[in-house]
Amino acid sequence: MASPEIDALTQALSRLPGLGPRSARRAVLYLLKKREGALGPLLAALSAVEARLTDCSICGNVDTTDPCGICADPRRDQRALCVVEEVADLWALDRSRLFPGRFHVLGGRLSALEGVRPEDLGIDSLIRRIEAGGIDEVVLAMNATLEGQTTAHYIAERIERFPVRVTQLAHGLPVGGELDYLDEGTLAQALRARRPVA
Amino acid sequence: MASPEIDALTQALSRLPGLGPRSARRAVLYLLKKREGALGPLLAALSAVEARLTDCSICGNVDTTDPCGICADPRRDQRALCVVEEVADLWALDRSRLFPGRFHVLGGRLSALEGVRPEDLGIDSLIRRIEAGGIDEVVLAMNATLEGQTTAHYIAERIERFPVRVTQLAHGLPVGGELDYLDEGTLAQALRARRPVA
Ligand SMILES: [Zn+2]
Numbered sequence: 458m459a460s461p462e463i464d465a466l467t468q469a470l471s472r473l474p475g476l477g478p479r480s481a482r483r484a485v486l487y488l489l490k491k492r493e494g495a496l497g498p499l500l501a502a503l504s505a506v507e508a509r510l511t512d513c514s515i516c517g518n519v520d521t522t523d524p525c526g527i528c529a530d531p532r533r534d535q536r537a538l539c540v541v542e543e544v545a546d547l548w549a550l551d552r553s554r555l556f557p558g559r560f561h562v563l564g565g566r567l568s569a570l571e572g573v574r575p576e577d578l579g580i581d582s583l584i585r586r587i588e589a590g591g592i593d594e595v596v597l598a599m600n601a602t603l604e605g606q607t608t609a610h611y612i613a614e615r616i617e618r619f620p621v622r623v624t625q626l627a628h629g630l631p632v633g634g635e636l637d638y639l640d641e642g643t644l645a646q647a648l649r650a651r652r653p654v655a
Numbered sequence: 656m657a658s659p660e661i662d663a664l665t666q667a668l669s670r671l672p673g674l675g676p677r678s679a680r681r682a683v684l685y686l687l688k689k690r691e692g693a694l695g696p697l698l699a700a701l702s703a704v705e706a707r708l709t710d711c712s713i714c715g716n717v718d719t720t721d722p723c724g725i726c727a728d729p730r731r732d733q734r735a736l737c738v739v740e741e742v743a744d745l746w747a748l749d750r751s752r753l754f755p756g757r758f759h760v761l762g763g764r765l766s767a768l769e770g771v772r773p774e775d776l777g778i779d780s781l782i783r784r785i786e787a788g789g790i791d792e793v794v795l796a797m798n799a800t801l802e803g804q805t806t807a808h809y810i811a812e813r814i815e816r817f818p819v820r821v822t823q824l825a826h827g828l829p830v831g832g833e834l835d836y837l838d839e840g841t842l843a844q845a846l847r848a849r850r851p852v853a
């Protein structure tokens with residue numbers, strides 16, 4: 458069979474979401490055939506990312522700079538803050554270009570089942586950002602799951618003492634749906650119709 | 656949006672077969688979240704392969720050693736030689752563990768349309784291997800396409816002067832089918848029923 462090095466590459470690729478053993482083998486063959494055109498650029502891109510990768514100390518985004526590109530962008534609306542569960546959600550919303558403000562990544566959602574408590578999420582850092590002032594609106598963009606909504610309500614209670622408008626994404630989202638899987642149209646609709654937390 | 660480095664990584668991954676822009680983004684997010692568990696190993700595996708990658712000077716396989724692992728394996732039957740169009744076909748047949756001999760990779764198939772002539776393929780090197788002696792059977796394992804079969808017939812004519820049995824994969828293969836996409840059962844059937852070239 459293939460050499461240990463090629464086997465290791467196939468295995469590393471097959472662990473990526475969306476790639477099984479079969480497609481990983483095809484990807485490896487493609488890379489081996491296109492050394493200059495594909496393997497080289499992929500290696501260079503991975504190295505560059507690996508060397509610079511960092512968590513944003515402000516929002517929890519993952520980027521190659523700290524603060525991340527979004528937090529460092531002066532054209533972003535400083536007054537609007539969108540709270541998401543995961544970096545993947547931040548990316549999905551940012552890709553849609555519908556939200557002009559900044560983000561805050563919790564790093565998960567409250568879950569009794571998985572033992573995730575408030576102190577395990579970036580909630581204290583969120584409150585410090587709001588306390589620092591300058592924020593008019595906090596959009597709670599949790600997933601439309603039971604745990605996501607529990608998390609949103611918990612945060613809404615924790616921040617109701619601040620003079621900020623707290624909204625959440627409209628429930629045009631399919632029940633049980635995860636932000637990261639939705640098309641931009643659905644996201645746009647949910648964002649446009651966002652409403653104050655009851 | 657994401658940093659230039661992360662964009663470059665997403666683009667490099669999205670060019671792999673089986674990964675579109677969307678799954679490439681998910682793969683990148685996965686890598687960013689699992690720096691030690693996924694990004695590190697993938698980078699190490701790619702580096703190791705890139706540093707050692709070479710064409711086998713005997714059979715045309717791509718491997719991290721020259722001769723390749725198959726050509727260097729003394730347990731392989733030296734008397735049987737399987738001729739394939741592409742490295743992907745060699746891997747597919749080798750994975751099935753049905754062929755105990757060695758391989759010869761042509762690097763393509765004859766094609767008037769694409770201007771691929773005999774001298775563009777590894778046919779001269781194949782003839783030199785047969786001339787060197789010690790080979791009893793040459794299995795022509797071309798794809799069941801018009802061009803694949805044209806290539807097989809061309810090679811059969813070129814080597815009919817040698818005292819070797821020339822066979823080809825049985826036409827249990829679906830018409831137009833490409834070796835690399837077939838399941839092992841179909842491959843096994845086709846290999847078992849291989850027949851002398853008419
Ligand atoms: Zn940030």
Ligand SMILES: [Zn+2]
Nearest residue numbers: 711714723726
């Ligand atoms: Zn070889």
